[in-house]
Amino acid sequence: MPQPYSLLFCHAAQVLTLAGGPPDKPLAGTDLADWRIIEHGYVACQGEAIAAVGPMSELDAGRIGPDTRIVDVSGRVLMPGLVECHTHLVFGGNRADEFQRKLQGESYLDILAAGGGILSTVRKTRAASDEELLQSALHHLEGFRRYGVTTLEAKSGYGLDAATELRLLQVAQEAGRRQPVRVVSTFLGAHVPGPEYKGRPADYLDMLLAEVLPELNPTEVPFVDIFCEEGAFSVDDSRRYLQRARELGFGLKIHAEQLHELGGCQMAAELGAISVDHCDYLSAEGAAQVAAAGQGRTVAVLLPLVPLYLRQEKYAPGRQFIEAGLPVALSTDFNPGSCPSKNLWLALQVACLKMGLTPREALAAVTLNAAWAIGQQANCGSLEPGKRADLLVLSVPDYRELPYWLGENPVAQVVIGGQLEE
Template sequence: MDLLIENARLVTMQNGEQGYLPTPLARVGIQSGKIVAISTCANGEDSQQVEALLSAKQYPQTIDLQGKMMMPGLIDSHTHLIYAGNRANEFEMRLNGVPYQDIAKQGGGILSTVNATRAATQEQLVELALPRLDGLLASGVTSIEVKSGYGLTRQDEIKMLRAAKALEQERKVKITTTLLAAHALPPEYNDRSDDYITHVCETIIPLVAEEKLATSVDVFCESIGFNLAQTQRVFEAAKQHGLNVKGHTEQLSNLGGTALTAQYNGLSADHIEYLDEAGVIALSKSATIATLLPGAFYFLRESQLPPIELLRKHQVPMAIATDINPGTSPFADLTLMMNMACTLFRLTPQEALRGVTQHAAQALGYGDSRGVIAVGFDADFSIWDIEHPADLSYQIGAKRLLGRIVNGDYVSHKGL
């Protein structure tokens, strides 16, 4: 339904400092899910074309925000939202001094999630994901990337991707899917990692591309994951089948995965705690976004900080995401990640907000349609009862979200 929004203080997140500052009271016209006109007191509302588009008579629905703040819908650009099983017991065991190796021997760790996910039906995976999804939506999220990676067979990876896509039928949200079959080595391929990568490249990727179940392919390029040569094989296969690439890179060591991701024009390189200046320069020469995942850094009690100053020096855009997963980042609140990025990584609140709007959209390949408020972009907003954009990074837990607009459809979270 077409919609007219009145009396909104807009935080457009367009380039520059001005995009971070709330506008005077504005009117926004939405038709067919797109922004068709924006008018504020600042521009004098002197354009007849703008006024014609904003004529209330053309809009079957009008919402008066009464001076509340509206900004782009928040975007969580890195999640593992679909999985089965619960690893809270492992969390408790670790805090009681049980080594991870012993937990793994008892059937814990990532393989416990793999076994539980394989045993679950697609419908069960959807039901299990909904509470986590609702947590993200309550923090202002309108767009979410969801990875596979806990199936590790063709059948189960496909099941995960289909479950992720089914979430759009359950909630007002945009879901972007990513194949992460190269997440861990499944037990069936123990000591045969090259054979598994062949299976991913020759069997799983072609089917995912044919059935249009994902737009990107990701790889965990790490000493406990897959090496650089194996990562390159996956990237080659993805490109051959018309899929974008992304990388879990430099989380635990510096293998050069970020530079490789940039070489293949990847959408994003994620984690990057151990990234060096050569890797940052590689990012700066590409359109690849650096994605920070402070939840995993916090939960694992890491000490190696991502190279924030180098990223700033070389003007590499930074996205922020939850990395929500059962083992290393069990957090379903993107504003909490903004706070962590500021307190742990020393980002500014403006950098944090860009990291979950403009730069997060770029990390998912739709920087020309989401992440900022501008004519021609998707009508995708979050509406807040706050005084300043920095409030989103500053205070956690208070119920400040009033509503979301997804593809032009309004969803109330608190009422206006």
Template structure:
């Protein structure tokens, strides 16, 4: 409920303090995500060793958090008639969720392949028959830019309702220069037209397109020579799908090295279906994240942990939707000191879901996360996976005011209510959205 407070009276010789533009009061639990190391992602015991304030407030001036603490410490003099006040009513308040792995921009869907999956065909079987990613490529190449933008904006509205305040958007459904550049352009434009921050990632190396069938190295050479130079300033990250049926470890290494030389930060899809060694290779190159990791071995996980900065982004809704038994070894990775984040991997083939809360619950049920670890994995560590942790991912003075008010009184209920959306209010940059 929004209310307005009376304006304080000034005293002679003492100017009025700058009023808060937004105050969230009566937070039953304020999940700050603060208190751990600030120079690297949370790992090991730090993943759950962060501060929760009870009966607390958080205040903003414009888009920035300027104060927080117990309600007894609230300076009422900074609450004026211009202050928008949200009463959390004893419920949980936490940082806005960060979606660090999505395939936002595409045309069509693959509902027609769902039946094939139910009849036992594997992800790679469908891809080899010309379906899967290639099916979406055909639809996306044919779609006008206006349609792609409208689809992306609709998805972003849905994400915002789930409490997503920052979202990574991969290309990868064009597999030619013109369409891939269009997908990055659409992602950037979608970010400008609505409040959720959109971070574009170039995934032109998703699979080998029909025009280069049987010539993966030639396709990667084309991307490095013709497409990456055209992306300067439009995408910060370059990604590749290192997997059987896509790109080998050797080809992926060469391509990522070329991308790094051009100034891009690196990501990789690896160890989703087989243990090929892509995660360790990418971490050696300084990748910001290694994503999927379902088949990541303990020795390679140790190599990722040794980097200190590479985040393992785990995607539990993918094996759920593909009806696979193998989930990423989350408990083992945490024990080994690997920084972990969680995301949906929203895409039309292996995860047509925007429900990051469900992914959080599945990480607890299938990957061994505790509730506090899972919350850190969708906030601060997910921000690290986009190199945005200095700005977002925790509730701290000086950070951007991206926050959520939930409809639960205790953080332990978040994974318990399976698949439900607990969001009551979404605050992005200090502005309240229903």
């Protein structure tokens, strides 16, 4: 006799399952928009897992017991919890003063020369206590949860020395333990060379390889990331670093093609990177090469709020990426310098407006493909029996309204691991 459902959402106007694509790789090409939507459907949970999904006409009433919590979501959309696959969660202070200076015409390089930019955040982060950093991270995670984010990747990268980088990873993991949003850690010590290594990027990477990576456990910090760009790390230095990280058992990520097309994305895909991020300057030809090199498993994580916030004209050509067969995900890139926003819905909307994604493609890009981009596809990203019961009740009756109501948060209720978060 099967157990009664613990939680049942019924009479949904639409259930966005994100199911129906290939089981062994992220959604690409036409598959990105070809997943199943159930009209007038239900989602049933048993404990922490999804037990059943389907149209109301197929609901097994025999599994509704006296203790089943029934939630009528008539006129509303049900969908998987959002997966936020690229954030810089833990940092000290903010850069609101620099935002004012930028608006008054100062360039990023002028601000950097005056000790601002990333170096400003590094100073504030190094000076902050673990408790201050933890409270800041918890505050931001609560904000993400209100937007419907149920799983989130958190990068280090604002310490730029061995001790602080290790602290940032520990703070992110502790923040994950203290609240319901699941946190996946990425080591981004190779953000830019630390200020003590100015002009010596290779020496800085050697320090990370000798003093930090051996201290990390890939089961706790599954990914190593690097910023491959002029002024950060070259393609050759990035390759050497990522190769060594792979030998140590880490999954690979890269920030690449944000400001120039240097070939970092293709290099990382050839090494088996799980994602290549930013990609604003990746050409359609380059995207096809990345898709081939990554055998359809390397996800391009696009970050549309960054060029918006930096007032840049160049956005990643997402439509061309999709046509080239490259899997695409979306993220905010939440950070204090180039995107102090936790609104993943706004990122989805700007991707539709500026990168050529359709609403269905954009929804796949913030759920299932985002889960693939952080190795969480077996746990979340779609509404399928056996997966974790992470889902959202939205205050709209049709998914096509999601990119339409610009800047609005459509989330009415959040469920994480079968627990309805009030």
